[in-house]
Amino acid sequence: MDNFTGQAQLRLEQVNLFSKLKSNHQGYPILQNISFQVVPGERIAIVGVTGAGKTSLIRLINRLNEPNSGKIYLENQEYHQIPAVQLRQMVTLVLQESKLLGMTVQQTLEYPLVLRGMPKQTIQQRISHWLEQLQIPDDWLGRTEVQLSAGQKQLIAIARALIIQPKILLLDEPTSALDAGKASHLMQIFIQLAKTQQTTILMVNHQLDLAQMFCTRLLHLHQGQLLADQPASEVNLASLQASLIQAETQAAEEWI
Numbered sequence: 001m002d003n004f005t006g007q008a009q010l011r012l013e014q015v016n017l018f019s020k021l022k023s024n025h026q027g028y029p030i031l032q033n034i035s036f037q038v039v040p041g042e043r044i045a046i047v048g049v050t051g052a053g054k055t056s057l058i059r060l061i062n063r064l065n066e067p068n069s070g071k072i073y074l075e076n077q078e079y080h081q082i083p084a085v086q087l088r089q090m091v092t093l094v095l096q097e098s099k100l101l102g103m104t105v106q107q108t109l110e111y112p113l114v115l116r117g118m119p120k121q122t123i124q125q126r127i128s129h130w131l132e133q134l135q136i137p138d139d140w141l142g143r144t145e146v147q148l149s150a151g152q153k154q155l156i157a158i159a160r161a162l163i164i165q166p167k168i169l170l171l172d173e174p175t176s177a178l179d180a181g182k183a184s185h186l187m188q189i190f191i192q193l194a195k196t197q198q199t200t201i202l203m204v205n206h207q208l209d210l211a212q213m214f215c216t217r218l219l220h221l222h223q224g225q226l227l228a229d230q231p232a233s234e235v236n237l238a239s240l241q242a243s244l245i246q247a248e249t250q251a252a253e254e255w256i
């Protein structure tokens with residue numbers, strides 16, 4: 001594999017994504033020349049203002065979209081050479097507003113493991129383990145979506161992803177509906193997973209202080225471009241905050 005650095009688990013090379021238009025034109029750029037690589041166990045926060053391309057980037061990494069140009073590699077395989085089922089076992093995305101698709105919490109949690117043909121007893125053991133880890137009470141198991149708050153749904157969606165034990169976990173604002181205590185507890189779980197299982201975490205996060213505290217690296221996206229890729233400890237939070245506010249103000253003025 002050309003230019004492959006042996007350690008990389010995930011590698012994006014000059015990735016471009018354009019919006020789809022109804023006509024044959026390729027539309028406007030959503031992501032431009034994105035290149036970076038990730039080693040196992042990294043905890044990466046993706047930051048940037050509204051519309052910067054954060055969600056589009058993690059959707060690409062989960063292969064919900066294909067880049068218009070550029071390449072994505074998982075370990076040493078190009079994405080489109082990897083069967084979808086295999087990719088989904090290794091890379092899991094938790095969207096900001098996950099749906100339980102009419103299932104109860106129990107059904108939602110067991111569904112991905114049933115699909116993988118796992119024995120019933122093992123499924124139940126895994127569910128019990130993650131309910132305990134995430135401090136989810138057993139009495140939620142019989143509930144459906146309408147009987148759960150936004151934060152409760154967010155926790156269930158995260159539990160469903162953790163149960164699969166992916167190598168790479170993609171999270172779109174995983175703590176947006178959680179109180180500070182739950183958010184911090186969840187982040188500690190991610191740290192443990194990264195340290196003990198080498199699970200790689202890529203999370204979109206608007207809470208910069210949380211991102212810096214719990215992540216090892218920050219990717220700053222701006223207008224679809226990777227503006228900065230830095231170790232979290234080296235990020236100057238005050239100046240990052242100021243540049244995000246400035247970009248937001250500029251975007252708001254362009255709207256008026």
Ligand SMILES: Nc1ncnc2c1ncn2[C@@H]1O[C@H](COP(=O)(O)OP(=O)(O)OP(=O)(O)O)[C@@H](O)[C@H]1O
Pocket residue numbers: 019020030048049050051052053054055056057
């Ligand atoms: N399906 C789509 N079709 C066309 N344009 C899209 C589509 N999805 C997103 N976009 C555009 O791509 C750009 C990036 O959107 P994206 O959702 O990735 O941003 P974001 O950084 O995640 O924003 P937010 O913080 O608001 O979630 C925006 O200009 C958006 O309008």
